[in-house]
Amino acid sequence: MIRLLVVEDETLFRVGLQKLLSLHEEFEIIGEAADGEEAVLAVQELRPDAVIMDVHLPRCSGIVALERLRELGVQTPVILLSTFDEEDSFLKGMRAGASAFLRKDVPL
Amino acid sequence: MDARPLLFWVRWGGVAVCLVLGVMVQIDDSVAARRWLIGVSLIHVLAFLRVTRQFPPGPRSPTAWLALQLAVSLPLDSSIWIVNALSIPLAMPRETRRRWLIASLVLGVAGFALFLWLRLRSVQMEKLPLLDLAVALGVGYAEMVLWTLIAYFAAGLIVKMDADKRELAGLNAELMSSRAMLAESSRMAERLDIARELHDSLGHHLTTLNLELEIAQHCSPDDRDEQVRKAQFLARLLLADLRDTVTSWRRELNSGLPEALHSLSAGVSHTKVHVKIDPDMPALAPPHAHALLRCAQEAVTNALRHGGASEIWIEAVAAPGEVEVRVRDNGVGCARISPGNGLTGIRTRAQEQGGSAAFESPAAGGFLLSVRIPQTGDAA
Numbered sequence: 001m002i003r004l005l006v007v008e009d010e011t012l013f014r015v016g017l018q019k020l021l022s023l024h025e026e027f028e029i030i031g032e033a034a035d036g037e038e039a040v041l042a043v044q045e046l047r048p049d050a051v052i053m054d055v056h057l058p059r060c061s062g063i064v065a066l067e068r069l070r071e072l073g074v075q076t077p078v079i080l081l082s083t084f085d086e087e088d089s090f091l092k093g094m095r096a097g098a099s100a101f102l103r104k105d106v107p108l
Numbered sequence: 109m110d111a112r113p114l115l116f117w118v119r120w121g122g123v124a125v126c127l128v129l130g131v132m133v134q135i136d137d138s139v140a141a142r143r144w145l146i147g148v149s150l151i152h153v154l155a156f157l158r159v160t161r162q163f164p165p166g167p168r169s170p171t172a173w174l175a176l177q178l179a180v181s182l183p184l185d186s187s188i189w190i191v192n193a194l195s196i197p198l199a200m201p202r203e204t205r206r207r208w209l210i211a212s213l214v215l216g217v218a219g220f221a222l223f224l225w226l227r228l229r230s231v232q233m234e235k236l237p238l239l240d241l242a243v244a245l246g247v248g249y250a251e252m253v254l255w256t257l258i259a260y261f262a263a264g265l266i267v268k269m270d271a272d273k274r275e276l277a278g279l280n281a282e283l284m285s286s287r288a289m290l291a292e293s294s295r296m297a298e299r300l301d302i303a304r305e306l307h308d309s310l311g312h313h314l315t316t317l318n319l320e321l322e323i324a325q326h327c328s329p330d331d332r333d334e335q336v337r338k339a340q341f342l343a344r345l346l347l348a349d350l351r352d353t354v355t356s357w358r359r360e361l362n363s364g365l366p367e368a369l370h371s372l373s374a375g376v377s378h379t380k381v382h383v384k385i386d387p388d389m390p391a392l393a394p395p396h397a398h399a400l401l402r403c404a405q406e407a408v409t410n411a412l413r414h415g416g417a418s419e420i421w422i423e424a425v426a427a428p429g430e431v432e433v434r435v436r437d438n439g440v441g442c443a444r445i446s447p448g449n450g451l452t453g454i455r456t457r458a459q460e461q462g463g464s465a466a467f468e469s470p471a472a473g474g475f476l477l478s479v480r481i482p483q484t485g486d487a488a
Contacts, residue, residue, distance in 0.1 A: 010312050012342070016319040023326045083311040104315040107322060 003030045005046060007039040007053035007062065008081070013104070017052070036060030040068050043076055050099075055082045055089045063089065066096045114266050115198065119160050122191045126153045129185040145183065152180045156191065159199045164270060170199050178212055182219045186252050189216040193256040197263040209260055213253060220249055302357075309349040317342040365389070365397040369422055369433075372405060379412060380419045386426045396481045399457045400424070400433045403465065406450050407435035407477040415439020415475055427480075430463070435477045441469040454479065 004027055008014035014032055021027045031046045033039040036057045043051060055062040066078050077099040082089055090101045126149060155177035159170045177195065181188045189212060196208045224245070317339055324335035366385040373381035392400070404422055411417040417439035425432045445451070445467050454477065458465040463481035470476070 010316065013312065013316040013319060016316055016323060016338075020319060020323045020326065023323065083315050084307065105318045 001028050002026055003028050003046075003049045005029075005031045005033065005039070005042055005048040005051045007033040007036075007042075007051060007057065007065070009034050009054060009057050021052075034058075036062060036065035036068075039065045040072075043069055043074055044072070048076060051076055051078045053078055053080055054104075055080050055086070055093065063092050063096050066093065066098060070097045115160075115163055115270070118194055118198070118263065118266065119157070122156055122160070122194055123153055125191055126156060126188065129187055148180050148183055152177060152184060152188065155180065156195055159195045163198060164267070164274075165199055165201060169201060169204070174199060174208065178215050182215065182222050184219070184223070186216065186220045186223050186248070187255075189213075189219065189252055190255045190259045193259040194263045196260060197267045205264070209256075213256060216252060216256065217249065220245075220252060305353050305356075309353060310346065313342055313346045313349055317346065364394070365392055365400060365424065368397070368401045369404060369424060372401070372408060373420075373422065376408065376412070376420070379417060381408065382419070382421045384421070384423045386424055388426045389424055390426055390431065390483050392431060392481075392483070396431070396461050396463075396483075399461045399463075400431065400479060400481060402457055403454045403477070403479040404433050404435055406454050407437075407475075410450055411435070411437035411439050411475060415441065417474070426483075430480050430482045432478060432480045434479075436474060438474045441473045441475050443469075445469055 004021060006014055006018055006021070006029060008017060011034075014034070018029045018032065021029060030048055031042050033042045034057075037059045039051070039053060039057070039062075040060075053062040053065065057065065060068075062080055066080070069076065069078070078097070079100045079102060080089075080093045080098045081102055081104050083104050085103065093101050129149075155173050158173040159177055161170070174195065178192055181192055192212050193209065196205055196212065200208055320335055320339040320342060324332050324339065327335055366383075366389065369383050369385065373383045408420055408422070411420050415437050417437035419438045421434075421436045423434045423436075425434065451465075451467060455465045458479045458481060461481045463479060465480075466478045468476040468478075
């Protein structure tokens with residue numbers, strides 16, 4: 001069982017994503033966060049196996065949150081999500097240590 | 109006025125004057141002296157042409173040619189120094205012009221003395237009263253200096269006119285490019301706004317709709333109805349987003365003309381300008397809004413300048429398929445309307461956009477302009 005943390009500010013998408021992932025037995029959603037700062041705290045507290053995080057988040061972006069996690073020595077795999085193909089965000093995210101950079105409409 | 113044609117006349121006028129002076133002074137001379145003076149005159153003309161060849165002056169000043177021109181002027185008629193004064197501002201850089209003028213005036217004294225000596229050497233000097241000679245010399249030289257200075261400053265004026273014109277052309281080009289850049293940056297900002305709007309509202313909801321459909325694909329048949337209902341809800345949300353976004357764009361596009369008309373009224377002092385905008389004013393294509401604004405500006409200017417109006421009423425009215433801007437004033441009006449440049453310009457602007465313009469000056473006074481432009485819906 002892979003324990004996941006979902007970080008997304010759009011409630012409808014966050015709930016839908018959790019539901020979609022729950023359909024697969026190998027995933028367990030252990031928590032959720034709606035912004036980057038909340039995500040950093042949740043990762044430290046819940047110690048998930050992987051994080052699925054939106055790039056554009058309020059208060060602190062997904063990329064900045066990922067950088068902070070790496071600075072804190074947290075090596076949890078992070079998958080970044082984005083609505084559009086954003087080359088700049090992709091490069092920054094991968095440089096910050098993301099495991100993957102996916103578009104939100106990618107089929108599971 | 110353009111400095112280049114003036115320069116042409118100065119240059120060839122100078123040549124003509126040199127030649128006339130050369131011939132005039134040589135009439136009374138002996139054949140040998142005449143030949144010698146004709147040669148000197150021709151060298152002077154050649155040097156003058158060479159000195160004034162390049163305009164505006166290039167990096168290399170024709171110093172040697174100007175020195176030759178001044179040197180060969182010594183035995184010629186004293187009026188030649190006026191022509192020499194013309195060539196200094198045309199050929200020399202600003203910082204050396206004064207030195208050349210002083211040199212020219214000093215040499216002019218020597219030239220004037222030489223000229224007089226050549227003319228008067230046959231006259232028995234003791235028969236001439238010394239005082240009369242000194243006065244004649246002083247007056248003659250003062251006259252020469254005066255004309256030399258007039259010629260020098262006139263040529264300087266031509267040079268300045270040309271420099272100003274070139275500077276103005278440069279500023280104009282700069283202004284045009286800045287305007288184009290501003291227009292481009294405004295277009296870019298609009299595109300960026302549209303992209304942001306699409307990203308922030310439509311993008312998110314479309315992604316969520318796609319996600320709900322994905323869930324529906326994977327979930328059990330019992331849950332599928334619920335998922336379809338959710339997807340339908342999202343589709344409605346999307347439509348509402350789209351509607352809001354388009355309405356907001358329409359409102360923004362439409363805000364251009366009313367705002368500009370209000371700014372126009374705010375910019376007028378001492379005259380009360382009333383602005384009334386139809387609340388149902390449709391979105392206008394930018395060229396239409398621009399044409400209507402320019403017509404209103406022209407009408408307001410006319411009311412202030414020619415009508416002496418104390419009150420002006422601007423009204424923008426939406427009619428089926430067209431938009432009308434009316435500008436009315438309480439000025440003196442005119443007994444007979446004869447479209448001058450202003451009114452012709454208004455009519456041309458309206459016609460260029462497929463519209464029309466009408467003018468009326470009631471007997472009771474005042475002036476009324478009405479510009480109608482069809483609504484093509486380009487803006488929406």
